[in-house]
Every structure is written in structure tokens, then in C-alpha cells.
Amino acid sequence: MSAASDVGYNAQRQARWHYGEIAFWLIVLSCGFLFPSRYLIMTDILRLALFTMSLDLILGYAGIVSLGHAAFFGVGAYAAGLLALHGIINEPVLALIAAGLAAMVLGFATSFLVIRGVDLTRLMVTLGIALLLEALAERFSNITGGTDGLQGIEMQPIFGQIPFDMFGKAGFFYSLAVLFLLFLFARRVVHSPFGLSLRAIKNNPLRAAAIGIPVNRRLIAVYTLAAFYAGIAGALFTQTTAIASLDVFAFERSADLMLVLVIGGTGYLYGGLIGAVVFRLLQELFSTITPQYWQFWIGLVLVVIVLVGRQRLHRWVLYVPNLILRMVAGRKAVVAVPEGDA
Amino acid sequence: MTIALETKNLEKQFGGLRVTRDLSLKVEQGARHALIGPNGAGKTTVINQLTGVLKPNSGRILLEGQDITDLPVHRRVLRGLSRTFQINQLYPDLTPLETIGLAVSERLGHGGDWWRRMGTRNDVNDEIADLLTRFHLLDAMNEQTVTLPYGKQRLLEIAVAIATKPRVLLLDEPAAGVPESERHDILAVVGALPRDVTVLLIEHDMDLVFSFADRISVLVSGALLTEGPPEQVARDPQVKAVYLGEEAVDV
Numbered sequence: 001m002s003a004a005s006d007v008g009y010n011a012q013r014q015a016r017w018h019y020g021e022i023a024f025w026l027i028v029l030s031c032g033f034l035f036p037s038r039y040l041i042m043t044d045i046l047r048l049a050l051f052t053m054s055l056d057l058i059l060g061y062a063g064i065v066s067l068g069h070a071a072f073f074g075v076g077a078y079a080a081g082l083l084a085l086h087g088i089i090n091e092p093v094l095a096l097i098a099a100g101l102a103a104m105v106l107g108f109a110t111s112f113l114v115i116r117g118v119d120l121t122r123l124m125v126t127l128g129i130a131l132l133l134e135a136l137a138e139r140f141s142n143i144t145g146g147t148d149g150l151q152g153i154e155m156q157p158i159f160g161q162i163p164f165d166m167f168g169k170a171g172f173f174y175s176l177a178v179l180f181l182l183f184l185f186a187r188r189v190v191h192s193p194f195g196l197s198l199r200a201i202k203n204n205p206l207r208a209a210a211i212g213i214p215v216n217r218r219l220i221a222v223y224t225l226a227a228f229y230a231g232i233a234g235a236l237f238t239q240t241t242a243i244a245s246l247d248v249f250a251f252e253r254s255a256d257l258m259l260v261l262v263i264g265g266t267g268y269l270y271g272g273l274i275g276a277v278v279f280r281l282l283q284e285l286f287s288t289i290t291p292q293y294w295q296f297w298i299g300l301v302l303v304v305i306v307l308v309g310r311q312r313l314h315r316w317v318l319y320v321p322n323l324i325l326r327m328v329a330g331r332k333a334v335v336a337v338p339e340g341d342a
Numbered sequence: 343m344t345i346a347l348e349t350k351n352l353e354k355q356f357g358g359l360r361v362t363r364d365l366s367l368k369v370e371q372g373a374r375h376a377l378i379g380p381n382g383a384g385k386t387t388v389i390n391q392l393t394g395v396l397k398p399n400s401g402r403i404l405l406e407g408q409d410i411t412d413l414p415v416h417r418r419v420l421r422g423l424s425r426t427f428q429i430n431q432l433y434p435d436l437t438p439l440e441t442i443g444l445a446v447s448e449r450l451g452h453g454g455d456w457w458r459r460m461g462t463r464n465d466v467n468d469e470i471a472d473l474l475t476r477f478h479l480l481d482a483m484n485e486q487t488v489t490l491p492y493g494k495q496r497l498l499e500i501a502v503a504i505a506t507k508p509r510v511l512l513l514d515e516p517a518a519g520v521p522e523s524e525r526h527d528i529l530a531v532v533g534a535l536p537r538d539v540t541v542l543l544i545e546h547d548m549d550l551v552f553s554f555a556d557r558i559s560v561l562v563s564g565a566l567l568t569e570g571p572p573e574q575v576a577r578d579p580q581v582k583a584v585y586l587g588e589e590a591v592d593v
Contacts, residue, residue, distance in 0.1 A: 003471035003480060004464070010439055010484055011461025011470075193447040194456035196436075200444055203433035210393065210431070211506055212419035212448040221456075 015191035019325060024270070025180065032172055039168035045280050046175040047236050052260045052272030053179075053186060054229035060266030061190060062222045063202030064114060067123045067254050068130030071110075072103040072227040074249035076234030078137065079103070081150040081244035090156040092239055096178065099235035100228045107227020111220040127251070134249035149245025153238065164240070171240035178236060182229060186269055189225070198222055199267070259302060265310050345407070346371045346540040347392070347423070347510050352401035354387055354564075361387045362398065363565040369510070369542050376543045376551045379561035380584055385544045386428065388561070389512055392542075393425050394418050405510065420449070424508035428515045428544075430499050434488035438479045438498050441487065443470050445505035469505070477501040477531065493524030500531055510540045517550060552576070560584070 031042060051073055058064040079099035082088070089095040113125050137144045145151060157163040164170050189195050201208045201215050209215050238244045247253070256279070264275020282301060286294035305313060347369040354362035361384045369375045379385055390396040392403060394415040403411045405423050413421070433441055443460060446469045447453045461467065474480045477497045482490055487498065496516070503511060517528050532554065535541060545551045551558065551572075558575040560567040568578050575581055 003475055004467045007439060007443075007471045007474070007483070008461045008464070008467040011443055011467070012459055013484070015459045015461075188459070189456050191459050192456045193444065193453050193458075193460055196440055196444055196460055197448070197453055199436060200433050200441075203435055204431055206395070207427070207431040207433065207502075209415035210419060210425060210427075211445040211502060212416045213444070213453060214414075214416050218454075 012191075015187075020321075021270075024273075028176065028273075032176065036167070036169070039172040041280065041284075043168055043172045043175050043240050045276050046172070046179050047233050047240070048257075048260060048280065049273040049276035050175075050179045050182060050236065051230055051233035052257055052264065052276055053183065053269060054226045054233060054272075055257050055261050056266055056269060056272045057186060057190075057226040057229065058223055059261060060268070060271060061195065061202065062198040062219055064219065064223060065119050065122050066114075066126040067251070067258070068126035068128065069226075069230055069257055070249050070251070070253040071126070071130040071133050072107055072230035073234035073237070073253060074130075074133060074137070075106050076100060076103045076231030077238045077244045077248040078144060078150070078234075079231070080235035080238040081153055082143070084153050084155060084239070085150055091160060092155060092158050092174070096232060096235045096239065099238075100232040103231020103234065104224055104228040107231075108220065108224040111223040111227075114223060115216050115219045127254070130249055130251065130254055134246060137246055137249060144244075144246075147246060149243055150238075151243070153242045153244070155239055155242060164242075168240065175236050175240060178232065182232065183269065183273075186229070190269065194218065194221070259298070262302065262310075263305060265314070344371045345369065346373070346405070347542065348404040349388075349392070350402045350404070352388070352391060352403070353399045354384075354391060354396065355399050361564045362391065363563070365401070365561075365564070365566055367559060367566065367569075369540060370557070372537055372540055374541050374543070374554055374556045376545055376555035376558045377561060378545060378548075378551055378558060379567075382563075383561045384564040385561055386514065387564070389425060389514055389544060392512060393423065416448075419506050419508075422507070422509035423512070424503045424506045424510075425512035426499050426503045426514055426516060428518055430495050432487045432495060432498060432502070434486070436487055437484050438474065438487065438490070438494075438501075439470060439483040441498060441502055442473050442479075442505045445502050446470055446473075449506050473501050473505055477504075478527065491524075493520055493527065496520050496524070496528055497531065500528070504535075508539060510542065511535070512542050512544070514544045515546060516543070517547060 035042065051069070054072070055066065055069050058066060076099045079102040080095055083095040083098060084090070089098055110129050113129075114122055117125060138146055141147070155164045158170065158174055162170050197208065197213050197218055200213060201218060205215055234248060237248065260275040260279045261271055262275070263278050264271035264273065282298060283294060286297040290297070345368050349365055349367045352362050352365040353360070365388065377385055377388065387396065391398045394413060398411065402409055405418070405421055410418055410421065410423070440460070443466065444453070446466050447455070450466060452458075452463060452466065474483055477500070479494065479498060479501065482494055487495065490498070500516060513532065516532055517525055520528055529550070543551065543555060555572055557570070558572055559569040560575060560581050562584055567580055567584065568575060
């Protein structure tokens with residue numbers, strides 16, 4: 001193999017699909033058939049996964065911290081709700097895209113504020129924007145329904161064919177399809193030169209500029225893209241639950257998001273998906289054991305994860321599956337441990 | 343001779359401190375020009391103004407006759423002005439392959455590609471392979487940069503700057519901190535830079551300066567003390583006085 005083709009092969013190393021990834025998605029899909037009584041919670045997990053993937057794009061790849069990501073979730077949620085409520089766009093998929101675009105516009109507009117500062121400034125600016133929107137939504141209650149939220153949303157069938165059923169089956173597969181498509185898109189983007197340049201910016205913005213990367217422009221682009229993803233997650237929330245209330249903007253939503261991403265791991269896209277599953281399962285588990293104090297245990301888990309180090313935890317968790325994979329499919333098939341650390 | 347890089351009356355102050363004083367410097371096309379001076383002379387501040395990290399309070403900077411004083415860092419790089427850093431500025435999580443690949447992609451205008459995968463362009467791959475080979479990094483191309491030995495990181499630091507195909511290259515103490523055993527590799531690489539690349543070397547090590555440079559500017563307290571060919575600078579009594587007690591200048 002010549003050096004150049006060797007380089008080409010190795011450059012695409014990360015972009016190739018691994019067995020573990022295919023297995024992951026097959027398991028997710030099969031859950032839809034194995035647990036027909038659990039559609040609501042599973043849909044909730046999918047939404048959270050998509051929302052977290054959005055945060056991963058800016059935090060895990062580009063290193064932009066945010067404590068106000070719910071701003072985009074909320075705009076997406078209200079946009080989808082208003083579109084359906086007033087019959088402006090009845091078809092859910094079109095409304096979903098429109099809601100995502102609304103969040104995207106807000107993301108683009110606010111990105112100029114976010115890219116200016118360093119971490120602490122960014123935390124405060126993002127937090128401030130989310131609080132601001134929450135207050136605005138409360139103030140303009142004639143549009144948003146105020147503290148009561150948007151009520152009486154009736155969703156039309158998807159593509160005019162598939163109605164949302166009361167068990168949430170359609171909602172689950174609809175959400176799964178959206179999540180998977182957006183995952184594919186994100187996966188493609190992060191393995192492009194653009195995606196790599198984001199990691200370079202996160203690693204060393206000084207050097208990134210010194211090799212000709214237009215740092216600010218790249219950050220604006222990814223922030224805008226992430227806002228679109230968060231908006232879609234918010235729109236899915238409204239569409240699958242038929243409600244939109246002020247808590248879509250809540251600080252807890254942004255803060256939880258950070259927990260989910262840290263639990264799942266940053267900078268490899270699956271962190272959001274795995275984190276969402278683990279977070280919701282832990283929440284379920286702890287709230288059955290101790291309904292009042294489940295947050296104590298979530299906090300404890302978080303501290304352990306950060307102290308022990310996720311890489312080590314992942315290695316322990318993946319030890320047995322990888323042992324089996326190695327025997328079945330050879331050494332290359334092992335599931336990779338994520339690179340980034342929060 | 344044409345002038346590749348020029349500063350006109352460059353002035354920089356931090357509060358009341360004048361760190362660059364009325365500095366007018368001309369670097370000729372193809373030159374091996376060294377900028378020397380004792381610790382705290384303001385050498386790195388000059389570099390930071392040349393590359394756009396710092397804005398001068400007044401004065402202009404010209405690259406091949408064009409005013410670049412107001413251009414941001416990345417635009418200067420695309421115009422052909424690159425630098426290496428005194429302390430390695432690399433991407434700890436990225437591999438040498440990715441690091442160099444990015445620099446090459448940006449220069450060829452593919453850096454903004456968000457759909458096409460990395461590694462699918464032959465022109466980019468060819469250049470990466472060439473650079474990795476030249477800088478003895480081919481075997482280490484998939485290692486995370488943070489795990490590389492210091493000498494290799496130093497080579498990568500220079501390789502990344504070369505990958506942007508500079509016409510003017512600023513080398514900020516290229517051999518700083520490199521162990522004696524790996525020093526030779528660095529010096530060979532620096533010596534082998536093509537003659538059409540203009541080099542401005544900022545250096546502390548007098549052996550390296552006098553073996554490499556064909557012109558030397560001496561900076562003291564932010565101002566130009568003297569300038570000329572190495573023999574002349576070495577004989578200059580003012581220069582000797584400045585370096586007395588720090589390092590004896592002998593050729």
C-alpha cells in the first residue's frame with residue numbers, strides 16, 4: 001500500500017461503521033417490538049437522546065458549554081404546538097422541520113453572543129437567553145397559553161397516513177426514525193473536515209486559527225446546527241405528548257441535559273443516546289426505591305462517574321461484550337471507548 | 343530584492359509599558375533572518391503582532407507589500423504567513439494524520455466541507471503522506487498527539503506550519519526544550535526548508551542563529567538595537583554589552 005492510500009484508509013478509520021454500532025441500533029429498534037407497553041417512556045428517552053446529541057455537537061465536539069440549551073428545545077416545542085394548534089402546517093413532518101428551523105434561526109442569532117466569551121461567559125449567556133425566553137413565554141400568555149401551556153393540540157396523521165395512537169406506538173417509531181436520520185447526518189458531519197476542525201478548535205483555538213481555520217465561523221455554524229437539533233427534539237416533545245408548557249424552557253431541563261451527556265460521554269455521538277437510556281433508567285430505579293430522594297442517588301452516580309473516569313467505567317462495562325465480539329468477529333470488531341472526556 | 347515581510351513603526355503598549363517601540367523591520371524574500379534579543383526583549387510580542395494574535399497600538403504590517411495589519415489570524419495564514427510556537431500548540435486528542443490533514447484541507451479550501459468524509463480526496467491524501475514522510479511521522483500517524491514523545495511533537499509543530507505552505511514562516515525557538523539526541527532531526531528539518539520560503543527565526547540559542555541566519559536583527563527592550571549580517575552583529579560592542587553576563591557571542 002502506498003503512503004497516500006494508507007493515509008486515506010487511516011483517515012477514514014473513525015468514519016467506518018463498527019459492528020458494535022450496528023448492533024446498538026438493532027437493539028434500539030427491537031425494543032420497539034419487545035416492550036409494547038413502554039412506548040411512552042421509550043419515546044421520552046429517544047427525545048432526550050436527540051436533545052443530548054444536540055448538546056454533544058457543541059460541547060463534545062466544539063467545546064462550547066451551555067446551561068441554556070432548553071431555549072432551543074422550548075422554541076421548537078412551542079413552534080410545533082402553535083403550528084398544529086392554529087392549523088398552519090398540519091402535516092407533522094413538515095411542522096417538525098419548520099419548528100427546527102425556527103430554533104435554528106434563534107441559534108444563529110444568539111451564536112454571535114455565545115462565541116465571544118470564554119467558558120464562564122458562555123454559561124451565563126446561554127443561561128440568560130433561556131431565562132429570557134421563559135419569561136417572554138410567560139408574558140405573552142395570549143400566544144403561549146402562559147402557565148397553562150398550549151392546550152387542545154390535535155396532531156394530524158404523519159404524511160396524512162399514520163395517525164398518532166393512544167399507546168404511543170406511532171410516536172415511538174416516528175421519533176426513532178427522526179433520531180436515526182439526524183444521527184446519520186450528524187455522524188457524517190463530524191467525520192468531515194468541518195467536524196474535525198471543530199475538534200481542533202476545542203483542543204486548541206489558538207492553533208486552530210494559526211492553521212487557517214476561521215474559528216468563529218465554524219462555531220457559529222455548529223451552534224446553529226445544534227439549535228436545529230434541539231428544536232426538533234422540542235417539536236417531537238409537543239407532537240408526541242400534544243402539550244407544550246412553560247417548563248420546556250426550564251433551567252432543570254438544560255441542567256439535566258448536561259448530566260445526561262456527562263453520564264454518556266462527550267464527543268462520540270453515542271454519549272447522548274447511552275446517557276439518555278442510563279439517566280432515565282436510573283431515574284426510574286431510584287424513584288421506585290426512594291421517591292423523594294432519587295436526586296441524591298443521581299448526584300452520587302454523577303460524582304462517581306466523574307471521579308472514577310468514564311473511560312475506565314466504559315472499559316469495565318464493555319469488557320464482557322468485547323470479549324464475545326472478539327471471539328465471534330475478530331479483534332477489529334470491539335466497541336471503541338470514547339475519546340473525549342467531559 | 344523584494345521585501346517579503348515588513349513592519350512600519352510598530353508600537354505596542356501593555357498599560358504604561360512599551361513592549362514594542364517604533365519597530366521598523368524588513369525581511370527580504372528568501373532570507374534566513376533571525377530576530378534575537380535577551381529575555382523580555384519583546385520578541386514573542388512582535389511575533390504575536392505579525393500573526394494577528396495581538397493588535398499593535400499603531401504602525402503597519404505588510405506582507406509582500408500588502409497591508410495585513412487588520413486581518414484576523416486565519417486570513418493571514420491563507421495569505422502565506424505561518425508560524426510555529428515556542429511552546430507546542432498542538433491538538434492533544436488529535437493524531438498527526440488529522441492535525442496535518444486539517445491544515446492541508448484548509449489551505450486547499452476543503453476545510454469547510456461538512457458532507458464529504460476526511461480522507462476521500464486524493465490531493466489532500468498525497469500531501470499528508472508527503473509531509474508525514476518528510477517529518478518522520480508516518481509510523482506515528484494514528485497515535486494521539488498527547489502520547490507522542492516530545493521530539494516528535496516538536497516535529498509535528500513544524501510540520502503543521504509547513505502544511506499551510508507558507509511563503510513567510512516565523513519559527514519561534516524551534517529547538518526549545520528538545521533533548522540533545524533529537525535536536526539533530528529538528529535542525530535538519532529547519533535547514534532543509536526550501537529557499538523560496540522566507541524564514542524569520544526567533545531564537546535564544548546563538549549557535550543555531552549563527553549557523554542558520556544570513557541576517558540578524560537585535561531587539562532590546564522592544565526597540566531595534568542593530569541589524570546586519572552575522573559577522574557584523576557579532577562584532578558589535580553594543581550587542582556584546584547586552585549579552586554580557588547572559589551568553590558570550592562568538593562566531
